[in-house]
Structure formats: C-alpha cells, structure tokens
Amino acid sequence: MKKKIQIKDIAKELNISITTVSFVINGKAKEKNISKAVTKKVLDLVEKWGYQPNTLAKSLRTGKTNVIGFLVDDISEPFFSQIAHFLDQKASESGYKILFSSTHNNYGKAIELLQIFRDRHVDGYIMALPEGLENEIKNLIQTDIPVVLFDRYVPDLETDYVIIDNVGATFNATEHLISNGYKNIAFVTLDTELQQMLDRESGYEQAMIAHNLSSKIKRIAYHQSDDSPIEQMKRFFNEEKQLEAVIFAANYICLDGLRTFKHMGIKSSPNVAVVSFDDFELLEFYNPAITAIAQPVQEIAENLMKILLSKLESSGSRTAFKQIVLSTNLNIRESTEGKN
Amino acid sequence: MKKKIQIKDIAKELNISITTVSFVINGKAKEKNISKAVTKKVLDLVEKWGYQPNTLAKSLRTGKTNVIGFLVDDISEPFFSQIAHFLDQKASESGYKILFSSTHNNYGKAIELLQIFRDRHVDGYIMALPEGLENEIKNLIQTDIPVVLFDRYVPDLETDYVIIDNVGATFNATEHLISNGYKNIAFVTLDTELQQMLDRESGYEQAMIAHNLSSKIKRIAYHQSDDSPIEQMKRFFNEEKQLEAVIFAANYICLDGLRTFKHMGIKSSPNVAVVSFDDFELLEFYNPAITAIAQPVQEIAENLMKILLSKLESSGSRTAFKQIVLSTNLNIRESTEGKN
DNA sequence: CTGAAAGCGCTTACAG
DNA sequence: CTGAAAGCGCTTACAG
Numbered sequence: 160m161k162k163k164i165q166i167k168d169i170a171k172e173l174n175i176s177i178t179t180v181s182f183v184i185n186g187k188a189k190e191k192n193i194s195k196a197v198t199k200k201v202l203d204l205v206e207k208w209g210y211q212p213n214t215l216a217k218s219l220r221t222g223k224t225n226v227i228g229f230l231v232d233d234i235s236e237p238f239f240s241q242i243a244h245f246l247d248q249k250a251s252e253s254g255y256k257i258l259f260s261s262t263h264n265n266y267g268k269a270i271e272l273l274q275i276f277r278d279r280h281v282d283g284y285i286m287a288l289p290e291g292l293e294n295e296i297k298n299l300i301q302t303d304i305p306v307v308l309f310d311r312y313v314p315d316l317e318t319d320y321v322i323i324d325n326v327g328a329t330f331n332a333t334e335h336l337i338s339n340g341y342k343n344i345a346f347v348t349l350d351t352e353l354q355q356m357l358d359r360e361s362g363y364e365q366a367m368i369a370h371n372l373s374s375k376i377k378r379i380a381y382h383q384s385d386d387s388p389i390e391q392m393k394r395f396f397n398e399e400k401q402l403e404a405v406i407f408a409a410n411y412i413c414l415d416g417l418r419t420f421k422h423m424g425i426k427s428s429p430n431v432a433v434v435s436f437d438d439f440e441l442l443e444f445y446n447p448a449i450t451a452i453a454q455p456v457q458e459i460a461e462n463l464m465k466i467l468l469s470k471l472e473s474s475g476s477r478t479a480f481k482q483i484v485l486s487t488n489l490n491i492r493e494s495t496e497g498k499n
Numbered sequence: 500m501k502k503k504i505q506i507k508d509i510a511k512e513l514n515i516s517i518t519t520v521s522f523v524i525n526g527k528a529k530e531k532n533i534s535k536a537v538t539k540k541v542l543d544l545v546e547k548w549g550y551q552p553n554t555l556a557k558s559l560r561t562g563k564t565n566v567i568g569f570l571v572d573d574i575s576e577p578f579f580s581q582i583a584h585f586l587d588q589k590a591s592e593s594g595y596k597i598l599f600s601s602t603h604n605n606y607g608k609a610i611e612l613l614q615i616f617r618d619r620h621v622d623g624y625i626m627a628l629p630e631g632l633e634n635e636i637k638n639l640i641q642t643d644i645p646v647v648l649f650d651r652y653v654p655d656l657e658t659d660y661v662i663i664d665n666v667g668a669t670f671n672a673t674e675h676l677i678s679n680g681y682k683n684i685a686f687v688t689l690d691t692e693l694q695q696m697l698d699r700e701s702g703y704e705q706a707m708i709a710h711n712l713s714s715k716i717k718r719i720a721y722h723q724s725d726d727s728p729i730e731q732m733k734r735f736f737n738e739e740k741q742l743e744a745v746i747f748a749a750n751y752i753c754l755d756g757l758r759t760f761k762h763m764g765i766k767s768s769p770n771v772a773v774v775s776f777d778d779f780e781l782l783e784f785y786n787p788a789i790t791a792i793a794q795p796v797q798e799i800a801e802n803l804m805k806i807l808l809s810k811l812e813s814s815g816s817r818t819a820f821k822q823i824v825l826s827t828n829l830n831i832r833e834s835t836e837g838k839n
Numbered sequence: 840c841t842g843a844a845a846g847c848g849c850t851t852a853c854a855g
Numbered sequence: 856c857t858g859a860a861a862g863c864g865c866t867t868a869c870a871g
Contacts, residue, residue: 165848176858181850192856214618215559216848219863224555226598233584240580244573247600256598256619258566260587278554279596417784441781444757505864516842521866532840556864559847842871848863855858 164210173200184212218280227467228276229259230269230286231310237439238410238456239287242309245460246285253468255282262289270295283467287311290353305470307463311355319470321462321483325355328452328487329362332406332434335450335489337370339497341404341432347392347416348408350378359408359436375399379412388412392419404432404495410439417445432495447493455485504550513540524552558620567807568616569599570609570626571650577779578750578796579627582649585800586625593808595622606631613639623807627651630693645810647803651695659810661802661823665695668792668827669702672746672774675790675829677710679837681744681772687732687756688748690718699748699776715739719752728752732759744772744835750779757785772835787833795825 166184170177175197182191183201204210218224227250231239247257258281262269269289276284283305288296293313300306300318308320329346336344346363349356360376367374377395379388392415396402407413413435425431435442438453466481506524510517515537522531523541544550558564567590571579587597598621602609609629616624623645628636633653640646640658648660669686676684686703689696700716707714717735719728732755736742747753753775765771775782778793806821 163848167848177849178851178858178860179856182857185850194856197856211614211618213559213620213848215555215564215620216863217850219553219555219559219847219865220849220851222863234587235577235580235584237575237577237580240577240583241575243580243599244575244601247574251600251615256600256615258596258598259583260591260596261584274551275591275596278551280553280555414780414784440754441784444754444781445784446786503864507864517865518842518844518867519840522841525866534840537840553864556847557866559849559863560865560867562847840871843869845866845868847865850861850863852861853859855856 163213164208166210166212169201169204169208169210173197173204175201184210222280223282224280225255226279226281227255227257228272228279228281228284228286229257230262230272230276230284231259232264232287232289233261234259235261238310238437238454241456242460242463245457246464249461249464253464255468264289266291273299283307283471285309285463285467288313290351305467307467307470309459309463311353314354317480319466319481321459321466321485322355323454323459324484324486325358326362326365328436328489329359329406329408330366331362331489332450332452333363333366334370335491336404336406336432336434336495337366337372339432339495341495341497342372343375343399343401343403344372345375345377345395345399345402345405346408347377347379347395347405347412349412350380356408363406375402379415388415389419389422392416393423396420396423396425402431404434406434406436408436410435410437413437413449414441434495438490442492445494447496450492450495451490453488453490455488458485503553504548506550506552509541509544509548509550512544513537515541524550562620563622564620565595566619566621567595567597568612568619568621568624568626569597570602570612570616570624571599572604572627572629573601574599575601578650578777578794581796582800582803585797586804589801589804593804595808602629604629610635623647623811625649625803625807628653630691645807647807647810649799649803651693654694657820659806659821661799661806661825662695663794663799664824664826665698666702666705668776668829669699669746669748670706671702671829672790672792673703673706674710675831676744676746676772676774676835677706677712679772679835681835681837682712683715683739683741683743684712685715685717685735685739685742685745686748687717687719687735687745687752689752690720696748703746715742719755728755729759729762732756733763736760736763736765742771744774746774746776748776750775750777753777753789754781774835778830782830782832785834787836790832790835791830793828793830795828798825 166177166180170180179193180201182188182193183198188198234240243259250257260272266289269292273295285307287310288308293316306318308318312320312322346360348360364374379391381388407416433449435449435451438451442449442451462483506517506520510520519533520541522528522533523538528538574580583599590597600612606629609632613635625647627650628648633656646658648658652660652662686700688700704714719731721728747756773789775789775791778791782789782791802823
C-alpha cells in the first residue's frame with residue numbers, strides 16, 4: 160500500500176504552508192481570502208494524489224468524530240434493525256457513521272454502553288431507553304450532547320424524541336374490532352411501567368369505555384423463570400372462554416399468543432379475532448392473515464436523523480426540544496373480517 | 500459536566516512523570532520496573548478520579564481504533580442483524596466496537612464504504628462480499644489488515660472465512676425429501692454467480708443424480724423490472740404441474756414462492772412439499788409448518804470474531820488463513836411429512 | 840526505577 | 856493573502 164499522504168506533503172510539493180492547504184481542504188478558501196490560483200492548485204493535487212485527511216487527527220483536534228451512538232434493546236429485533244438500516248442510509252449521506260450496541264433491556268449494561276460511547280466521543284445519541292435510565296439521560300442532555308429518543312419516552316423528561324401515537328393506534332384498532340361486531344375483546348400486554356405500553360393499554364381502554372364495553376387486560380410478566388409467558392396466557396385464555404378477539408400489545412407477545420393458541424388448539428379467526436401491534440411478515444402469511452398496527456419505520460428513522468443532524472449543526476446554541484408523534488397504520492387482514 | 504481528567508493531572512497530583520502514569524495505566528508496571536508503591540498510588544487515583552484515557556488520542560498515537568467494520572448487503576435482513584448482534588456481544592467483551600453499513604449488493608456503494616472504513620482506521624473487517632469485489636478484497640488483505648469473510652466466498656481467493664456447508668445442506672434436504680417418497684423435486688434459486696448459491700444447487704443436483712432422479716432447476720432473476728420474481732415462478736409452476744416438492748435456495752426466494760402459491764391457489768403440503776434455506780419464524784407458524792435448513796448463526800458469529808481477534812492480536816506476524824465450514828441443521832416440519 | 844521530550848496529523852489563533 | 860507554531864492527549868524511544 161502506498162504511503163498515506165499528509166497535508167504537509169501537499170504543502171511541500173506546492174511550496175505553500177500547511178495552513179493554506181488546510182483552509183482550502185476545509186472549504187474556507189473564500190473566507191480566508193486564499194487566491195483562486197492557489198485554491199485550484201491545492202484542489203487539483205488533492206484530487207490527483209487522492210489525499211484523504213486523517214479522521215483520527217481531525218477528531219482529536221476538533222473533538223468531533225462524526226459518529227453516532229445507537230442504543231437499543233436488541234439490534235436483531237426486526238423493528239430495531241430496520242430503524243438501524245434507515246438511520247445508516249441517512250447518516251451516510253451526511254458523512255456520519257453509526258456505532259451500535261444492544262442493552263438487552265439491562266440497566267447496568269446500558270450504563271456501561273453509555274460510558275463506552277462517551278469514551279469514544281460519539282457526537283450524538285439515538286436510543287430506545289431502557290427502564291430506569293431517566294437520570295442518566297437527564298445528565299447526558301445537560302452536557303449539551305444531542306440525544307434523540309424513540310420508541311419509548313418518559314413523560315416528564317425534557318428531550319427530543321420521535322414516537323408513535325400509541326393511544327390512537329390501539330384506540331383505532333379496538334374501534335375497528337367493535338365495528339366489525341366483536342364485543343368481548345381482550346388486551347394482552349406486558350407487565351411493565353414503560354410509557355408506550357401504558358399508552359397502548361389506555362387507547363384500548365378508552366375505546367372500550369366509549370362503547371360501554373368492559374375491558375379485559377392481561378399483563379404478562381416476561382423474564383420470570385418460574386412462569387413462562389405461554390403458561391400465563393394459557394391460564395388467561397382458559398378463564399376467558401367467551402373471548403371473541405384479542406389485541407396483542409407487541410410483536411413478541413403476539414408470537415407467544417399464537418404459540419399458546421397452537422398449544423391449546425384454538426383456531427384464531429373465525430373463533431378468535433387477532434390484532435398485533437407491529438406488523439411483520441409472519442402476520443401476512445399466517446392462516447388466516449392477521450390484522451396489524453404497523454409502525455412507519457422509515458419515517459421514524461428519517462425524523463430521528465433529521466432532528467439529530469439539526470442539533471449537531473447548531474451545537475452550542477441550545478435549540479428547543481423537538482417532539483414528533485407519528486401515526487400508525489392499521490393493516491386490516493382476514494383475522495378481523497368480522498362476525499357477520 | 501466535570502472537566503475531563505488527563506494523564507498529566509494524575510502525574511501532577513502524584514508528583515511523578517506522565518511516562519510513569521502511562522506505563523502503569525497500560526499494565527506495563529512490571530515490565531518497566533515501576534515500584535509497587537508508585538503503581539498502587541497511580542491505580543488508586545485513577546480509580547478515585549474515574550480517569551478514562553482519551554481513545555482518540557490513543558488511536559492517533561497507536562494507529563489502533565478498536566473498531567471493526569461490518570459490511571453486509573442489508574443490516575435489516577434477519578440473518579445479518581442476528582450475526583451483527585452476536586458479533587457485537589463478542590466484540591464488546593474484548594473492548595471492540597462495530598461500525599456497520601449496508602452495501603445493498605451494489606458494487607460502487609461497497610467500494611465507497613470500504614474507503615470510508617479505511618478513513619476511519621478500522622482495525623479489521625468482517626463482511627459478506629458483494630459480487631465483483633474480489634480484487635478490492637485482495638488488495639485489502641495485502642495491506643495486512645485482517646479481513647474475515649462469511650456467508651459467501653470466492654473459491655480461489657486466499658483469505659479467512661467462515662461459511663456453511665452449502666452442498667451438504669441441500670444434499671441432505673434433498674435426500675430427506677426423497678426418503679419421504681418425493682420424486683419430482685424442483686430447486687428454485689437465484690440467477691447468480693455467487694458461489695454459495697451454486698453450491699446449494701450442486702448439493703441438490705448430486706442428491707438427485709445419486710437417486711437417478713432428474714433435476715429441475717429454476718433460476719429466478721431478481722432486480723429485473725419487467726418481470727417480477729413472482730411472475731417468473733408462476734410460469735414455472737404452471738409448466739410443472741406434477742411437482743411434488745420444492746426447495747427454495749434462500750429465505751426471500753421462499754417468501755416469494757409462498758406468495759406465488761397464494762396467488763395460484765396452490766396449497767403447499769399435502770400438494771407440494773416445501774423446504775426453505777434459512778429458518779425464520781414464519782416457517783414455524785406457517786400452515787403447514789415448513790421444513791427449513793437452519794444456519795448456525797451464533798456459531799458463525801463466534802467463529803468470525805474468534806478468527807478476527809486472533810489476527811488482530813498477532814498482527815504483523817502473518818498467520819495462516821483460517822477457513823471454517825460449519826454444518827447446518829435440517830429442521831423437519833409438517834410440510835415434508837411424506838406422501839405415505 | 841523514573842523523566843523530558845518527540846511525535847501521531849490535523850486545526851486555528853495570531854502575527855505579518 | 857499567507858505562514859510559523861501551539862496544541863488536541865496520548866505513547867514510547869532514549870537518556871540518566
């Protein structure tokens with residue numbers, strides 16, 4: 160491999176100073192009143208020699224790395240990996256790269272990763288916050304390093320975020336079921352304090368109340384060794400023989416729900432209508448195809464990146480927090496075709 | 500935020516030189532004959548003040564970034580995002596972080612990304628090579644920067660890689676079908692020169708020949724605007740009315756195959772037995788559940804990381820190329836239960 | 840056993 | 856219009 164070219168090589172070849180070369184390369188020729196002739200000479204040689212500035216040296220000097228830290232529960236979950244994909248596309252267009260890691264919904268791991276990202280001087284963070292990290296995030300935001308949250312948020316935490324209208328999503332899904340003739344509708348969710356899950360539950364409840372129907376909410380405890388989610392659901396479905404429809408509050412809950420149905424020999428529709436939060440391939444191919452609340456993944460990623468980039472550019476001048484709420488889409492399929 | 504502590508702060512506080520502090524921090528106290536007392540003093544203060552070396556300065560000086568570049572077609576494909584997840588876990592344990600990007604199977608994009616990774620001084624690469632990049636990879640390897648390939652490989656390219664036994668995988672799957680009474684078995688694959696796809700095809704052919712059955716191979720052209728994969732498959736299945744079983748050579752091909760079946764009203768088993776290359780959730784839930792060749796994702800990731808780390812540690816002393824071939828697992832499900 | 844100093848490759852305030 | 860030089864925060868060859 161040919162030896163790496165440096166600024167000083169260019170300067171020497173052209174008999175000008177390093178300063179001048181640096182100014183030209185960084186597009187400050189105009190601003191610094193460098194003559195057209197010199198500017199062109201430099202640019203031509205840079206082109207000819209294929210000079211690439213050493214990003215490490217640049218970062219050390221400027222404190223900017225052009226790296227964004229991306230933190231989620233588990234990068235292999237389809238929702239997160241799709242977000243990652245779109246973020247990467249957008250980031251690349253602006254010269255940023257993404258460092259990712261998975262917290263596994265673990266407080267200690269998340270703290271550690273935040274520390275590692277800090278050590279590596281990431282310019283900003285995009286993350287889905289694990290429970291209990293409110294204070295760390297508050298501290299992070301106070302250091303003036305841009306942070307944009309998504310998927311979940313903390314109601315009284317002043318920060319930038321992009322989320323979806325969880326209340327509206329389940330409200331609409333519930334109304335859809337009701338208008339198709341279902342009355343005995345259950346909502347199966349996670350036993351958690353995560354705001355987005357509470358919002359989803361609330362949307363369901365509001366719709367049920369609006370139609371004078373009584374809510375049936377089952378909160379499943381995950382990460383509990385002595386009582387598997389499937390066992391918990393089995394008991395619930397056994398008690399609720401007259402159930403006509405179920406809304407599952409997240410994709411993995413839906414998967415476990417379908418597994419439970421299989422174990423119990425319950426045929427989803429026409430027996431029990433099913434709606435899943437989060438759309439994924441399986442639902443389309445299931446027999447019968449399952450109605451799903453789809454999150455606008457690309458839109459979420461684009462908004463995250465847009466907010467982060469604007470913060471990055473206006474760094475210093477503290478801008479107002481941007482909070483974006485996107486609406487979801489109800490993909491109606493056979494599973495909720497109605498009782499009629 | 501409290502001002503960042505530097506080596507010189509520690510040195511000043513302790514009235515010793517920067518050199519000594521640096522040696523202690525880098526675990527060279529013994530080697531450099533630093534006294535136990537001094538060593539302890541330094542370590543205690545580092546602990547107390549929570550000193551973290553500036554990785555940027557360290558990298559600039561040493562040329563090592565502890566960053567690994569991870570390049571695949573599309574990070575949001577489940578296979579790749581799972582690999583990413585396991586790699587991240589393993590890398591973190593050794594103090595490495597992963598920078599990822601998607602090539603979208605695009606030659607120009609891949610070249611560009613390789614350049615960007617180089618600019619960022621990644622210590623090594625893990626990648627699934629897009630077609631036509633053989634020469635770039637050869638150059639890369641010659642620069643002595645560790646590269647480990649996976650998923651696909653080029654037969655006469657001397658390098659490290661982790662792949663699966665594609666020939667054996669489809670050979671076994673085909674034999675499984677034959678022993679369950681299927682004779683008229685088709686193989687639906689991609690129209691490509693990618694070695695791993697050719698290997699899969701070859702495994703199928705060898706099994707068919709071994710049993711004196713005639714092969715039926717359909718190569719689907721993807722990325723062709725005027726003739727969708729589904730249309731191509733439709734025509735094929737229409738011509739082959741007597742088909743008893745189909746092996747799809749990759750997960751997305753299988754998905755399109757299932758879509759085609761749906762369009763045509765073909766009921767997979769019992770009419771047509773189906774085997775998919777790559778296992779994913781959908782197959783388990785499909786009705787009937789579909790038999791699949793599963794790749795050992797975690798094992799692949801672990802091997803990739805092990806090879807890369809060993810190369811990273813022995814940098815300079817060029818080690819022999821490690822080429823690992825892992826075997827797959829045939830997850831037998833209802834779709835191939837047999838004609839009996 | 841320990842320290843002063845050069846150097847990694849940039850950017851930029853300051854001087855002319 | 857342009858340049859000499861300091862400094863970002865480390866590591867390490869060299870000297871004592």
